[in-house]
Amino acid sequence: MHPLLPSTRREFLRLGTKGVGLLAFSRFAPQFLVQSTLAAPRPEKDRRILVLVQLAGGNDGLNTVVPYADPAYHALRPTLALKEKDVLRLDDHLGLHPSMAPLHALLQEGRMGVVQNVGYPNPNRSHFRSTEIWETASASDESLSSGWIGRYLDNACAGADAPPFARDNEPDAIHVSAEVPQSFGGSVPHNTYGLSLGARAGRDDVALLERLASRPDAGLAARAGQDHDETANHAFLRATLMDSLVAEKRIQRIIDANKPEAVYPGGNFAQSLRNVAGLIAAGLSTRVYFVSLGGFDTHAGQLNSHANLLRQLSEGLAAFQKDLTARGLDDQVLTMTFSEFGRRPNENESAGTDHGTAAPLFVMGRKIAGPLHGTAPSLKLEKNADLTFSTDFRSVYATVLDRWMETPADAILGARHERLGFLA
Amino acid sequence: MPTPSLDPREAWKPLPAAAWNSDLARHLLRRAGWAARPDEVARAVNEGLPATLERIFPAQPPPLERPVYLVKATERVQELQRLKRSAPTVEDRRAFDREENTLEAAAMAEFSFKWLQTAADPARSAYEKWLFFLTDVYVVSFEKVRRAELIFRHWDVIRQNSLGPAPELAKAVSRSPAMIDYLDLNRSSRRAPNENFARELFELFALGEGNYTEDDIKQAARAFTGYRHNREGFRFSTRDHDAGEKTVFGQNGSFVGDDVIDLAYARPAAATFLPREMARFYLSDQTLPHEFFAPLGEEWRASGFNLRDLCRRFFGSVAFYHPDFRASYIKSPVHYYLGLVQDLGLDVIPLERTTLQPIRQMGQQLFRPPNVRGWVGGRLWVNSSTLAARRQLAQTLCSPFDEDRLNADERLEIEVARDAGRRRFTVDADRIRAFTALGPRGIADRLCDFFLPGRVDDGYRAALVDYLEAAPDAAAFEDRARRAAITVLQSPEYQLC
Numbered sequence: 001m002h003p004l005l006p007s008t009r010r011e012f013l014r015l016g017t018k019g020v021g022l023l024a025f026s027r028f029a030p031q032f033l034v035q036s037t038l039a040a041p042r043p044e045k046d047r048r049i050l051v052l053v054q055l056a057g058g059n060d061g062l063n064t065v066v067p068y069a070d071p072a073y074h075a076l077r078p079t080l081a082l083k084e085k086d087v088l089r090l091d092d093h094l095g096l097h098p099s100m101a102p103l104h105a106l107l108q109e110g111r112m113g114v115v116q117n118v119g120y121p122n123p124n125r126s127h128f129r130s131t132e133i134w135e136t137a138s139a140s141d142e143s144l145s146s147g148w149i150g151r152y153l154d155n156a157c158a159g160a161d162a163p164p165f166a167r168d169n170e171p172d173a174i175h176v177s178a179e180v181p182q183s184f185g186g187s188v189p190h191n192t193y194g195l196s197l198g199a200r201a202g203r204d205d206v207a208l209l210e211r212l213a214s215r216p217d218a219g220l221a222a223r224a225g226q227d228h229d230e231t232a233n234h235a236f237l238r239a240t241l242m243d244s245l246v247a248e249k250r251i252q253r254i255i256d257a258n259k260p261e262a263v264y265p266g267g268n269f270a271q272s273l274r275n276v277a278g279l280i281a282a283g284l285s286t287r288v289y290f291v292s293l294g295g296f297d298t299h300a301g302q303l304n305s306h307a308n309l310l311r312q313l314s315e316g317l318a319a320f321q322k323d324l325t326a327r328g329l330d331d332q333v334l335t336m337t338f339s340e341f342g343r344r345p346n347e348n349e350s351a352g353t354d355h356g357t358a359a360p361l362f363v364m365g366r367k368i369a370g371p372l373h374g375t376a377p378s379l380k381l382e383k384n385a386d387l388t389f390s391t392d393f394r395s396v397y398a399t400v401l402d403r404w405m406e407t408p409a410d411a412i413l414g415a416r417h418e419r420l421g422f423l424a
Numbered sequence: 425m426p427t428p429s430l431d432p433r434e435a436w437k438p439l440p441a442a443a444w445n446s447d448l449a450r451h452l453l454r455r456a457g458w459a460a461r462p463d464e465v466a467r468a469v470n471e472g473l474p475a476t477l478e479r480i481f482p483a484q485p486p487p488l489e490r491p492v493y494l495v496k497a498t499e500r501v502q503e504l505q506r507l508k509r510s511a512p513t514v515e516d517r518r519a520f521d522r523e524e525n526t527l528e529a530a531a532m533a534e535f536s537f538k539w540l541q542t543a544a545d546p547a548r549s550a551y552e553k554w555l556f557f558l559t560d561v562y563v564v565s566f567e568k569v570r571r572a573e574l575i576f577r578h579w580d581v582i583r584q585n586s587l588g589p590a591p592e593l594a595k596a597v598s599r600s601p602a603m604i605d606y607l608d609l610n611r612s613s614r615r616a617p618n619e620n621f622a623r624e625l626f627e628l629f630a631l632g633e634g635n636y637t638e639d640d641i642k643q644a645a646r647a648f649t650g651y652r653h654n655r656e657g658f659r660f661s662t663r664d665h666d667a668g669e670k671t672v673f674g675q676n677g678s679f680v681g682d683d684v685i686d687l688a689y690a691r692p693a694a695a696t697f698l699p700r701e702m703a704r705f706y707l708s709d710q711t712l713p714h715e716f717f718a719p720l721g722e723e724w725r726a727s728g729f730n731l732r733d734l735c736r737r738f739f740g741s742v743a744f745y746h747p748d749f750r751a752s753y754i755k756s757p758v759h760y761y762l763g764l765v766q767d768l769g770l771d772v773i774p775l776e777r778t779t780l781q782p783i784r785q786m787g788q789q790l791f792r793p794p795n796v797r798g799w800v801g802g803r804l805w806v807n808s809s810t811l812a813a814r815r816q817l818a819q820t821l822c823s824p825f826d827e828d829r830l831n832a833d834e835r836l837e838i839e840v841a842r843d844a845g846r847r848r849f850t851v852d853a854d855r856i857r858a859f860t861a862l863g864p865r866g867i868a869d870r871l872c873d874f875f876l877p878g879r880v881d882d883g884y885r886a887a888l889v890d891y892l893e894a895a896p897d898a899a900a901f902e903d904r905a906r907r908a909a910i911t912v913l914q915s916p917e918y919q920l921c
Contacts, residue, residue: 057795125623125638126623126627126633127795127796127797128795128797129633175807180803180804180806180807192807193807193808194807194808194810195808208887208888208891208907208908208911209815209911209914209915211887211891212884212887212888212911212912212915212916213915213916215881215883215884215887216883217881217883218881218883218884218916219880219881220751220752220876220877220878220879220880220881220917220920221751221878221879231751231752231920232752233709233752233753233754233802233803233920234751234752234916234917234920236803236806237754237806237916237919237920238916240806240807240808240811241811241915241916243808244807244808244811244812247808248808248812297795299608299611299618299620300608300611348611348616348618349611349613349615349616349618350608350611350616350618352611354618354619354620
C-alpha cells in the first residue's frame, strides 16, 4: 500500500480484515480521494510496453515459417506444402507463408524476429490445458493459478514503498478479447480493462451506482439475521465496476479522438490494434496489452483459411508498427505472438492438420537483433510423430521480462531460463 | 470455498423437509432457473422441495417445435445447393453462397428467439436451463457447423435424452450430425482416424483430463470411424469403419463407438465427472475437490447414470443450499438477460439488435461457444466492457420501447410478436407510475427483496431511499423510481445469484 495514506482513507482499511485485498479496496476510494492522495504521475519517457498477440486455436508453424527446401516437408504435406516459388525467402532453407509480405519486409528491416520451434517438454495437446500452460508459464505437469503477466504485475506492485503500478484509474493491463486472458490473473486483483468494439455504456447518471458500489460495509447475507459477509465474487464485482466506471470515460474519449498515422485494414483484429496504438499514443500508463486472433484450429481444408488468417495477422501487425513508428512510439513497444501449440507435421486426410507441439513465434519492435533465433525443427520423423521443441517458451518470456520489462524474470517464472538473443 | 464444515457424506443427503423455506426456494429458483418471482416462490414453498423438483424436472422432456422459418430457410438452402452445382460462373456461385449464409444466420437467430422465449417461461426455466447446461457439455458451434437445422437437431437429440441414462445421451450425441461435423468424425476413416471426437469424449464429455492415455484416444478414434450423416440423419459407413481389434482402457475387442462409451462410463472417473460439471455450472466457480462428489457419484452410478435422478439428488441436497453457495455465483450473460426478462415480467424482443447483440456484448453468443470446452464462466464473465454491456441492457429494458428507431423489417417482427400475444417488451411508464405509489422506503424494499439474492446491508437500502427522497417533485420522483430500479439491476449484487 502507498505509504502516504491520509487519514481520510483509513476508514476503508477495515475492509482489509473482511477478506478484501487492500489492492482491491484502494479502488473503491472515490476518485477525488485518489487524486488528492497520489503523487504526481511519474514521468513516462522510458516506459516499456508489451503487446501480446494470441493466435488462438494452435497455429500451423510449418506453414508459417516454411522449410521449403526440405524434401521431408513436402513429403509430410502432399497437399498443404507451400512451394519454393511461392514462399517469401528468409534464407536457403526457410521462407514465410506467401500472405505475409508485410511482415517479411519488417524482418528484412530488422524490426521483426522469428523464434523458431518454441514449445515445452511433455507437450499437452488439449487447447485449454496448453493455453493454460502458456498463459501461466507453468511446466506441463504443474498447475499454476496465476498468469505470467499477473505475476509480473504482482511483482511490480509489491513492497511497502513501491508506488502504485499504473497511475491510479488507469488499467495495469488491457485486453481486447471477450474474456480476460488467464495470463492476467495475479495473486492479488489487478486493474485490468476489457476493451471491446461496440459495447459502450449509455449516457446516464451513474452517481447512485457509484454510491452503491463504493459503500464501505457492503455485504450480502444468505438469509435474514446473518452477518453481511462479502463473498470474493461480490468484492470482485464491486472492484471491477468501480474501476470501469472511472476508466471507461477516459478510454472512450481517447479512442474517439484517436488519429492513426497508418492505414489499418478492416476486421476486428486490425481495429483492435488500431485502438491499442491510440491508447499507447495517449500516454496511458498501461504496460501490457493483449489482442487475440482466433480460428487457427485448422483441422480440415486449411489452405485458404490459414492463408486468410496469416494475411490478417501480417497486415494488422504491419499497420500497427507503421502507426507506432510514425508517432515516434516504436522504441517503447514490443509486440510478441503466441499460440497454444503448433500442428502435426503430417497433414491429415481432411487437408488439415491436427493438434501438434512446437511452433515459431514472432517478436516485433524497433530493434530486433537478427531475423532468426533458435533452431528449426528436425523433420526426420516417424509417421504422424510430432516436432520436438528446441526453445522453451519460458526462455522467450524470460528474455522479454528481463531485457524489455526490466524486471526480475527468474522470480516471476519461478526458475532460471536461458535468455535469447532477439533483444540485446 | 469447499467448506470443511460440509462433510461429503452429509453434503448429498436430502435437505430435511423442515429446513425448506422461502429463502431456499428463492435460491433454488434463481440457480436452477433464472429468477425468483414471488408467485413461483410461494408455489414452491407450498409444494415442498421434492414435489417442486418432480415438477421442474419432469419425467418427459418438454418438446420444442422447429421454428417455421427454420424449415423454410433449410428448404431454400437445399435448393440453392442444387442451383450452385449448375451455376455458370464463379460470381453466381458466390451470390448463392451469400444467400445461403444469410438464410442460415437468420434461421439461427430465429431459433435463438424461440428458445429464449421458451426458457423465459417460469414453467420451463429449470428444464431449459438444464438443457442449456447439457449443450454446454456436449458443445457444438454454429461457427463451424454453419447449418441451423443441424444445430436445432443437436439440441433436440440432447433434449430427447436429457433426463434418461447419461451413456445413452453420449451415444445419441455421437450420432448427432452437428457433432459429427464439429469434431471431424465426418473426416475420420479406417485409413485416417481423426482423434478430435475421441479426445473430447474422454476429456470434456465423460471423464476429464488425466483419466485416459494418448493411446486410449488413438484406439478409441478407430472405433468411431465411419460415422457420417446425410439429409435424413446419421449414417454408418461400413466401408470407412475400422472393424479391427482395439485396446481401450486395457480392454480388447472389435469395438464400435457405443462400446467405447460404455467402457468410458465403466471408469471410476465417469461417476463424478458430470456432477463436477454441474457444480461448476450451478453451484460455484471454485473447483471443488473430486472427493467431495464421491458419494453423489456412487449413487448416480447405482441409478444407471440416470440424469433426472441426478438432478433431483443435486438440487435436493444439503450441499446445494449451504450458505457458502448462496448469493455468490456470477450470472452468465444468458442468465442475466433471462433473469431480467423474468424479474421484470417481459417478453423477449425478437430483434437481433435489442436481444442477441447485447447478450453477445456481455460475452456470450448463443450456439457459438468460444471452443469445445464451452463457456468457462465465473469471473471470466466480468470485465469493464461486459459490465458496461450489462448496464446498458438493464437501462434498455427499463426504458420505454423506442419504436421510432425500428426499421421496416423490425416493425414487422414486432407486429408478428404482438399478434402472438407478446407485447411487454420493456417496462412502460404505467408500471413505473404504479410503482411510485409505494413511496421511497417501499420502493427500496421492493427492489431489494424481489431482485437481489440474499439480504443486502442497510447501507444499500439507505442509498436508495436517500436518492428517492431527494426528488423535488412528482415527475422527478417517477424518473428517480425508474433510475433506482435500473441502478439496482446494474449493481454488483444483482449480478450474483
